[in-house]
Amino acid sequence: MITIHGDPISGNCQKAKWTAERLAIPFRWVDVDVVRAKTRTPEFLALNPAGQVPIVVLDDGRVLAQSNAIILHLAEGSALIPADAYDRAKMYEWLFWEQYSHEPYIAVARFQMRYLGKPRSEVDAKIIQRGEAALGLLNDRLDGREFLVGAGLTLADIALVAYTRMAADGGFSLSDYPAVEAWVGRVETELPIRDPR
């Protein structure tokens, strides 16, 4: 059985859990407290020198890191990865966009406000502006679509919904982005997601 090491409050870690649950892949879960720097202990760094969660330890002890690499690995051969080559490539595009242009703003604003106790006025203005831009781009994409790529749920939806559904923690208002808000509800129902927002 695989073991997911993750922090339950981390959207990146939830992606791995949701993908395993959706595909009925049995797993053990080991809590790693990010706020208490448990990703920086010698024991954890021996598993992942990058000091980041989630990681998955496979049956044979080999380790895999990076949330989106983990879900790509778990979902190989499943309907969560489009069979069409172009749709599959667009799914990759959304996964990389999420890590470069969405997570560093939406997740970081949330972390600073909810877990470090910063008021929004002290969050870097660039983080807020780029987070709003990311939500705007998502809203344009989702206007008239059920899911991000193709006709059904894919890893793109799983990766993007993780922090989008918690954007309010970072002071972003999903009601400003109605297509995003409706899509979050659809993905939460479809997966289904039981974690609180």
Added chain:
Amino acid sequence: MITIHGDPISGNCQKAKWTAERLAIPFRWVDVDVVRAKTRTPEFLALNPAGQVPIVVLDDGRVLAQSNAIILHLAEGSALIPADAYDRAKMYEWLFWEQYSHEPYIAVARFQMRYLGKPRSEVDAKIIQRGEAALGLLNDRLDGREFLVGAGLTLADIALVAYTRMAADGGFSLSDYPAVEAWVGRVETELPIRDPR
């Protein structure tokens, strides 16, 4: 024939060009000047609402963005993607790590110093510290290895070499990371890369 829209000075754009060349995929190249904000024109934003290069326009006019998504698409079915499932997953891990923990420091320091004319003393200390950490992690990985994943060149090497080989432009010294320096030389020879550093 596909068309790559990119800036010749951008490592992200070079990844797409090198992958096409390596696989003998014919392509047209259209210059897009990032420094002059040509990724922010209405014409470009109609192709990629994220306002980023590279993009690839396929034969049928459909567009693909995100450098690492582009190279995954171009390389499907080739030896640049490992056949072994775990090696393939590790390659994905390096691609996501590159965009999250390497490019935002190594490439950004280079851009600020070389293209915006900032002295290194004015580059955010966090960028320098995290860039050095990224090179240190790469060096540990490459110590005793020829390539990042498995026994041969993969997309992980193409993605990581792009800005690593130009790290000196951001004030990083590859001679501090001898395993990285030797690997850069190997990848430049193997691809081969003809662009100046």
